[in-house]
Amino acid sequence: MRRFVSGVLSSYQKRSLSHRSLRFFSSTTSLSNSDSPSSSSSAAMPTPVTLETINPKVLECEYAVRGEIVTLAQRLQQELQEKPGSLPFDEILYCNIGNPQSLGQQPITFFREVIALCxxxxxxxxxxxxxxFSADAIERAWQILDQIPGRATGAYSHSQGIKGLRDTIAAGIEARDGFPSNPNDIFLTDGASPAVHMMMQLLIRTEKDGILCPxxxxxxxxxxxxxxxxxLVPYYLDEATGWGLExxxxxxxxxxxxxxxxxxxxLVVINPGNPTGQVLSEDNQRDIVxxxxxEGLVLLADEVYQxxxxxxxxxxxSFKKISRSMGYGEEDISVVSFQSVSKGYYGECGKRGGYMEVTGFGADVREQIYKVASVNLCSNITGQILASLVMSPPKVGDESYESYFMEKDGILSSLARRAKTLEDALNSLEGVTCNKAEGAMYLFPRIHLPEKAIKAAEAAKTAPDAFYARRLLNATGIVVVPGSGFGQVPGTWHFRCTILPQEDKIPAVVSRLTEFHKGFMEEFRD
Amino acid sequence: MRRFVSGVLSSYQKRSLSHRSLRFFSSTTSLSNSDSPSSSSSAAMPTPVTLETINPKVLECEYAVRGEIVTLAQRLQQELQEKPGSLPFDEILYCNIGNPQSLGQQPITFFREVIALCxxxxxxxxxxxxxxFSADAIERAWQILDQIPGRATGAYSHSQGIKGLRDTIAAGIEARDGFPSNPNDIFLTDGASPAVHMMMQLLIRTEKDGILCPxxxxxxxxxxxxxxxxxLVPYYLDEATGWGLExxxxxxxxxxxxxxxxxxxxLVVINPGNPTGQVLSEDNQRDIVxxxxxEGLVLLADEVYQxxxxxxxxxxxSFKKISRSMGYGEEDISVVSFQSVSKGYYGECGKRGGYMEVTGFGADVREQIYKVASVNLCSNITGQILASLVMSPPKVGDESYESYFMEKDGILSSLARRAKTLEDALNSLEGVTCNKAEGAMYLFPRIHLPEKAIKAAEAAKTAPDAFYARRLLNATGIVVVPGSGFGQVPGTWHFRCTILPQEDKIPAVVSRLTEFHKGFMEEFRD
Structure with a gap:
C-alpha cells in the first residue's frame, strides 16, 4: 500500500521504481553493485565516496582559471605573509582572472549608494x-523599492527576477540596440555562469548533442x-587575422x-572575446547570424564585455540587434544574450548579478526554462538591482551624472592605456607575439618556446605553457593562465594575462615580466 | 593540423571527437540525426528547440512550490490590481512558500545595518x-572588511567563500554543537539549493544511483x-506517529x-521537517547515523530550519554533533549539513546566502567539490556576509543585543503562536487532521475528501488535492501547495500551508479557510 506515492511525484516515482527498475533488472548481470561498499555491512567501512565512485563528469571537467597555478599562488601568498622577504617579490599579482576590484579598482559610487540604501x-x-548619499541615489532606491512587492528586498522574487527591474533592463537594451526588448524575455541570474549552465542543461540531452565553441x-x-x-565541437579562431572568426x-x-x-x-560566440580580446565586425556578426x-542553431552570445x-x-x-537589423524576428532565430555585472567598467564580480535575454523560443520551451529557474527560487536581489543599474546608469542632468561619468571614463580609459602598454611590452619580448586587445580584459600572447624549454616541461611532466607560467609565478609573483586551459592550436603555446593591475603597477609588471622572460630565454635558448 | 587542441582541453577534446565519435559511429544507424532540423538547410526553418528536442530531464522535473497554483494566483493578483473588488477577496495570501518577508516579516536590523555598511x-x-547605524554594526562591518582581501566586497572571493567569514561560521557551529568545525569544510553558496545540487551532481553517475528521500x-x-x-528512493514518514522516521x-x-x-x-533527512514540521528526537537521530x-551512505542533512x-x-x-557525540569522526561517516539565511528568524530569502559543511570526505574528493564550485567562481558576497552574521549574531553586552533579541524573540514566539492557532483551526475542520508543527514553517494537514469531490477532480482532470487547493484559492485568495507536489501515501490527500501570514491576519485566514471548507464539504458531501 505504501509502495507508490500519488500525484505529481508518483508519475516519475513510478517510473523510477517500476519502469526503471525493470530496465535495471534485465541488465543487473553486468552491475558491480554486489561488491559496492553500500552493500557490505562491516563495521569499519571506509567512506563510500572516492574518486572512483563519484560522477565521472565531475572528474573530467576542468577550470584552469582557478587551477593549479592559482593554488600555487595562494601558497606563495601565505608564505609571504608568514615570512616577508622570503621570496623574490613582495606581492602576488593575480592576472589570472577578470576580477578588477581584487586589484584595487573602486566600485562606481552611485551603484553602491543605491544598493546600500536598498x-x-x-x-x-x-x-x-x-x-x-546623493539625492538621485536616494530617489533611485525609492523607485526600486516601489518596484518590489511589499518593498521586501529580503523576499524571494519572481523566479525570472523582479518585474520592475526587468522592465528597466529591457528599456536599457532597447536604448542600446534601437530594437524592442520584452521584460518577459529577461531571466536574472547570479552572474552569467548559472545562465550558461541553464542553457546547456536545456539543450544537451546526451553526448550526441554538440555545442560549437571557439x-x-x-x-x-x-x-x-x-x-x-x-x-564540445571546437571551431578555431584565426590568430593570424587577429583571432578572426571564419x-x-x-x-x-x-x-x-x-x-x-x-x-x-x-553556437557559442564570445564578443568581445575571452581570452582573445577581439571585437567582431558588424559584417562578421551578420554572417554568423x-x-x-x-543551420538552425541557437546563438549563445556571451556579451558580458559589451x-x-x-x-x-x-x-x-549585440547579436540580437544585428539579427533584428537583418529583418529576423522571434520566429526566425533563437538568440540568447548573456550579460553580467562582473565586467564592464563596474567590475562587480562579488555581487553575482547578471541576466540572459532569451529570444526566439516558443512559449512552451520558455516555460521549461522558467521551471528550472524556479527550482532555485530566484537570483540574489542585490545582484538583480545592480543588473538594473548597469543597464540604466545616471543620465545627463542627474546629480550623480558627472561623478559617475568621471569614474566610468577613468576606468575605461585607464584600461585602454594598460592594454596598449602591456601589448607593446609583450610584443617587444623575444619570441612573443600578441594581438591587439580591442576589448574585454585580457591579452593572449603566443610564446614561441625553445625546444629545450619544451623538453624541460616534458621532464617535469607538465605542458610547456604551464611550465612557463609556473616559472613566471615563482620568479615574479605574476599569475597568468596557461593557454592550454583555453585550448590552442597544437604545437602553439600561449598564456592569458589580464590588463587589470592598477596603472601605477603596470611599469613593475612590465619590467618583472621582461626580466623574467629574458632570463628564461637565456636558460633555455636552443 | 588544426583538428585537435593541446593541453588540458585536448584530453577530453580528443575523447569527444575521436573516442566518442568512434562510439557514435558504431551506433549511428539508430540515430535520427539525419532528419533533425539542424541538418536540413531550408531557408524558412522553425526554431530547432521544441519540447521534443530539449533535455528530457528538464521536461520531467517538477517543482510544485512554484507550480500551476502559483501561476493562477499571479493571474488573480493582476486581476485584483486591474479591477479591485472583482473577486471575493481583496488580497492574495501566499502560503505556498517559506518566504517570510514577502508577507511582512521585517529583517533583523543589525544584519541589515552591517550589510549596508559593507x-x-x-x-x-x-x-x-x-x-x-549602531556602534556594533559599524564595528562588525570593519571586522568583516578586514577579513576581505583588499576590503574588496566587489571582488570574486575564494570559491568556498571568504576565509575569515568561514572562520566565523566554523566558530558558530562549534559554539552550537560543542564539537570542532573546520573552516575548510565550509562551502558558502547562493542559498542551500545550489549546495544540494552540487552534492547530487557529485554523487549521481547514472540512473542506477539512488538517493533515499523522505x-x-x-x-x-x-x-x-x-x-x-x-x-529517488522513497522512504515514508509515518503520519500516524507525527511524521516519524522509522x-x-x-x-x-x-x-x-x-x-x-x-x-x-x-540519505536525505530534513530536520526540522519540510513540509511536515516534525523535529527528530536525539535517539532517532542516533539511529539514523x-x-x-x-550502510555506507552519505548523510545529507537539510538543517535550514535549525x-x-x-x-x-x-x-x-545537528547530525554532525550527534555523530561526533557517538564517537564517530572524519574517517567513520560522511555528513553534509545544509544551512541557509532564508529561514530561521532571519528569513532573508532574497539575499541567497547559505553554506554546506562537508565532513568525512577524502581530500581528493573535496578537491573535486572545490573544482565544481570554482566553475561558478563564488557565491554572492552579501549572502556570504549574512551567513556569517546568522552564525554569529550580537552577544550579550553588545549595543544591538537587546534590540536584536527582541526582534528575534518577537518573530519566533509569534511563529509559534501562529503555528498553534492554524493547527487548531485545521484540526477543527470536518475530515481534516493536522500534526503538530514542532518546527520549520509549515503545516501539512491531511484532508479526507468525499468521494464526490474526488470524482469532480477526476472530471476536471486534476489531482483531488490540487482540485481542493484551486477551489480554496479561487474562493479565498489563500495559496497552498497540494500534497501531491511533495508525495504522499496513495489515496491520502494533503496540502502544505505556511504559518507565515502576519499575526493580525491569522484570524482572517482561519475564518476564510473555515468558511470555504464548510462550503466545500456541503457541496461535495457523499
Missing amino acids: DHPPILDKSETQGL IPQYPLYSASIVLHGGT ISELQKQLEDAKSKGITVRA EFCKK ENVYVPDKKFH | DHPPILDKSETQGL IPQYPLYSASIVLHGGT ISELQKQLEDAKSKGITVRA EFCKK ENVYVPDKKFH
Whole structure:
C-alpha cells in the first residue's frame, strides 16, 4: 500500500521504481553493485565516496582559471605573509582572472549608494542620509523599492527576477540596440555562469548533442558542456587575422561533427572575446547570424564585455540587434544574450548579478526554462538591482551624472592605456607575439618556446605553457593562465594575462615580466 | 593540423571527437540525426528547440512550490490590481512558500545595518553614520572588511567563500554543537539549493544511483535528482506517529532498491521537517547515523530550519554533533549539513546566502567539490556576509543585543503562536487532521475528501488535492501547495500551508479557510 506515492511525484516515482527498475533488472548481470561498499555491512567501512565512485563528469571537467597555478599562488601568498622577504617579490599579482576590484579598482559610487540604501531602507527618510548619499541615489532606491512587492528586498522574487527591474533592463537594451526588448524575455541570474549552465542543461540531452565553441574559449563553456554530458565541437579562431572568426571554419567543423553523428544544437560566440580580446565586425556578426539561421542553431552570445571596447574603430553590437537589423524576428532565430555585472567598467564580480535575454523560443520551451529557474527560487536581489543599474546608469542632468561619468571614463580609459602598454611590452619580448586587445580584459600572447624549454616541461611532466607560467609565478609573483586551459592550436603555446593591475603597477609588471622572460630565454635558448 | 587542441582541453577534446565519435559511429544507424532540423538547410526553418528536442530531464522535473497554483494566483493578483473588488477577496495570501518577508516579516536590523555598511564602506568613517547605524554594526562591518582581501566586497572571493567569514561560521557551529568545525569544510553558496545540487551532481553517475528521500519531501530534492539523472528512493514518514522516521522503513526501502540493482548513495533527512514540521528526537537521530554508517551512505542533512523549533520538549541537534557525540569522526561517516539565511528568524530569502559543511570526505574528493564550485567562481558576497552574521549574531553586552533579541524573540514566539492557532483551526475542520508543527514553517494537514469531490477532480482532470487547493484559492485568495507536489501515501490527500501570514491576519485566514471548507464539504458531501 505504501509502495507508490500519488500525484505529481508518483508519475516519475513510478517510473523510477517500476519502469526503471525493470530496465535495471534485465541488465543487473553486468552491475558491480554486489561488491559496492553500500552493500557490505562491516563495521569499519571506509567512506563510500572516492574518486572512483563519484560522477565521472565531475572528474573530467576542468577550470584552469582557478587551477593549479592559482593554488600555487595562494601558497606563495601565505608564505609571504608568514615570512616577508622570503621570496623574490613582495606581492602576488593575480592576472589570472577578470576580477578588477581584487586589484584595487573602486566600485562606481552611485551603484553602491543605491544598493546600500536598498539593503537598509529605514535610513532612507532620515535627515543624516542626505549628507551621506546623493539625492538621485536616494530617489533611485525609492523607485526600486516601489518596484518590489511589499518593498521586501529580503523576499524571494519572481523566479525570472523582479518585474520592475526587468522592465528597466529591457528599456536599457532597447536604448542600446534601437530594437524592442520584452521584460518577459529577461531571466536574472547570479552572474552569467548559472545562465550558461541553464542553457546547456536545456539543450544537451546526451553526448550526441554538440555545442560549437571557439578555441581558445573561456573554460566555463567546456566545463559546463562536460558537466551536462554533451560534446564540445571546437571551431578555431584565426590568430593570424587577429583571432578572426571564419564562417568556413564553422561550416567545416559543423559538417565534421554531423558526419560523426553529432547533432550540433548551438553556437557559442564570445564578443568581445575571452581570452582573445577581439571585437567582431558588424559584417562578421551578420554572417554568423546567417549561419545560425541556415543551420538552425541557437546563438549563445556571451556579451558580458559589451562595455569593454578600447579601440575607436570598433563598436559593440549585440547579436540580437544585428539579427533584428537583418529583418529576423522571434520566429526566425533563437538568440540568447548573456550579460553580467562582473565586467564592464563596474567590475562587480562579488555581487553575482547578471541576466540572459532569451529570444526566439516558443512559449512552451520558455516555460521549461522558467521551471528550472524556479527550482532555485530566484537570483540574489542585490545582484538583480545592480543588473538594473548597469543597464540604466545616471543620465545627463542627474546629480550623480558627472561623478559617475568621471569614474566610468577613468576606468575605461585607464584600461585602454594598460592594454596598449602591456601589448607593446609583450610584443617587444623575444619570441612573443600578441594581438591587439580591442576589448574585454585580457591579452593572449603566443610564446614561441625553445625546444629545450619544451623538453624541460616534458621532464617535469607538465605542458610547456604551464611550465612557463609556473616559472613566471615563482620568479615574479605574476599569475597568468596557461593557454592550454583555453585550448590552442597544437604545437602553439600561449598564456592569458589580464590588463587589470592598477596603472601605477603596470611599469613593475612590465619590467618583472621582461626580466623574467629574458632570463628564461637565456636558460633555455636552443 | 588544426583538428585537435593541446593541453588540458585536448584530453577530453580528443575523447569527444575521436573516442566518442568512434562510439557514435558504431551506433549511428539508430540515430535520427539525419532528419533533425539542424541538418536540413531550408531557408524558412522553425526554431530547432521544441519540447521534443530539449533535455528530457528538464521536461520531467517538477517543482510544485512554484507550480500551476502559483501561476493562477499571479493571474488573480493582476486581476485584483486591474479591477479591485472583482473577486471575493481583496488580497492574495501566499502560503505556498517559506518566504517570510514577502508577507511582512521585517529583517533583523543589525544584519541589515552591517550589510549596508559593507556595500558602501566610504560612509563608515563619516560622522553622520554614527547617527544612522549602531556602534556594533559599524564595528562588525570593519571586522568583516578586514577579513576581505583588499576590503574588496566587489571582488570574486575564494570559491568556498571568504576565509575569515568561514572562520566565523566554523566558530558558530562549534559554539552550537560543542564539537570542532573546520573552516575548510565550509562551502558558502547562493542559498542551500545550489549546495544540494552540487552534492547530487557529485554523487549521481547514472540512473542506477539512488538517493533515499523522505516522502513527503521538499521538491528541490526530487527535482535535483531528476535533473542529475538519478533515482529517488522513497522512504515514508509515518503520519500516524507525527511524521516519524522509522529505521525499519529505511532498511526496507534500501533493500528493495538494492534488489533492483540500484546503488543507494545517500540519505536525505530534513530536520526540522519540510513540509511536515516534525523535529527528530536525539535517539532517532542516533539511529539514523548508525544506519548511514552501517550502510555506507552519505548523510545529507537539510538543517535550514535549525532555528525554527516551537515546542519546549524538542531541541535542534545537528547530525554532525550527534555523530561526533557517538564517537564517530572524519574517517567513520560522511555528513553534509545544509544551512541557509532564508529561514530561521532571519528569513532573508532574497539575499541567497547559505553554506554546506562537508565532513568525512577524502581530500581528493573535496578537491573535486572545490573544482565544481570554482566553475561558478563564488557565491554572492552579501549572502556570504549574512551567513556569517546568522552564525554569529550580537552577544550579550553588545549595543544591538537587546534590540536584536527582541526582534528575534518577537518573530519566533509569534511563529509559534501562529503555528498553534492554524493547527487548531485545521484540526477543527470536518475530515481534516493536522500534526503538530514542532518546527520549520509549515503545516501539512491531511484532508479526507468525499468521494464526490474526488470524482469532480477526476472530471476536471486534476489531482483531488490540487482540485481542493484551486477551489480554496479561487474562493479565498489563500495559496497552498497540494500534497501531491511533495508525495504522499496513495489515496491520502494533503496540502502544505505556511504559518507565515502576519499575526493580525491569522484570524482572517482561519475564518476564510473555515468558511470555504464548510462550503466545500456541503457541496461535495457523499
